[in-house]
Amino acid sequence: MTERDPEHSDDNATYVFAVCWNPNLSAVAGLSGVTDEAPVDTLSLGTLTAIVQTVRAGDFTDEAWQVRLSDQRELERYARAHHNVVSAVAACCPTVPLPMATVYHGVERARDALAKEAERFHAALKRIAHHAEWGVKVYAPPSPPDAANRTPIRRGTPPDRTRPAPGAGLAYLNGKRGAQERRERSQNEALRTAETVDAQIRGLATASRRLRPHLQPSEDRRVQVLNATYLVAEHRAEELALLTRTLRESTGAHIELSGPWVPYSFVGEV
Secondary structure (H helix, E strand, O other): OOOOOOOOOOOEEEEEEEEEOOOOHHHHOOOOOOOOOOOEEEEEEOOEEEEEEEEEHHHHOHHHHHHHHOOHHHHHHHHHHHHHHHHHHHOOOOEEEOOOOOEEOOHHHHHHHHHHOHHHHHHHHHHHOOEEEEEEEEEEOOOOOOHHHOOOOOOOOOOOOOOOOOOHHHHHHHHHHHHHHHHHHHHHHHHHHHHHHHHHHHOOOOEEEEOOOOOOOOOOOOEEEEEEEEEEEHHHHHHHHHHHHHHHHHHOOEEEEEEEEOOHHHOOOO
8 A cells, every 4th residue: 555755755744543333532632653753633535534654755665665674773763653543543442553664745645545455444334343353372391301412320340341231222212213313292182272272272263374383492492382373352351361271281282472463464455
C-alpha cells in the first residue's frame, strides 16, 4: 500500500497506522505518532476509520528508508511509535494494524486506496473483534549429560597409558549409544508434549498459527519445541491462563504464555 518517491520531497504525505471500527477519539488524542510536527488524527472511510498522521513526504522516500534501516536506534524509535498508536486504538475498538511506514501522497490518495480494501478490512475486523493474540512457547529440558565423555576417576594403581583396558572400546561405544538414545527419547517426549499443549489450546482458541521455533542463546541449553500464537476471545483469557497452569503441572514442561497482544498475526494480508 505504501507509495514511495513523492513528486516533491517537501510535500506532505499521509501515514496510516491502522483501520478500525468506531474508535474512541480520546484514545488517539495526545499520541505523538512517528513525528511531533502533526497530531495523530482520524480519517473517515464510511463505516471504517483510518488512524493517520501528516508527515513530510521526504522522510519516507525509498532512499530515506534505506538510511533508516541501517540505523537500529532510529528504526526502533519508529517501530515503537507505530506500535504505541496501534495498541492505544486496539484497546478501545477492533483494529487492523497496517505495516509500519504505510504512506500515501495525501489524504485523498489514502482514502481512495483504503476504500478499495474495505471488504477485506471488514472481514478482518469481524474476525478479531473482542479477541486478542496470545503466544505460547514450549521448551524441552536440557539434554542429559553424555556419560561416555566423563573421565573416570581411578584410584590405586596408575593406569597403563600404553594399552587400553580390556573392553574399554566396547564400553565407550555402548555409553555413546546410550546417551544418544536418551537424547532422542527426551526429544520425542518433548515433541509429544508440544503437540498435547498445542491441541489443548487450539481447542480453546478461535484460530492458531504455528511459527518457526527460535534458536536459544548459547548459554540457554533448552530447546524450543513449540512456538505458536493463538487468537482467543477476551472472555476466555482467564480460562487460557488456567489451562496453561494445568498443562505445566500435568506435563512438567516449561511453558511460556505471553499476551494479550494486538492480533497482528490474524488480520490477513491487509
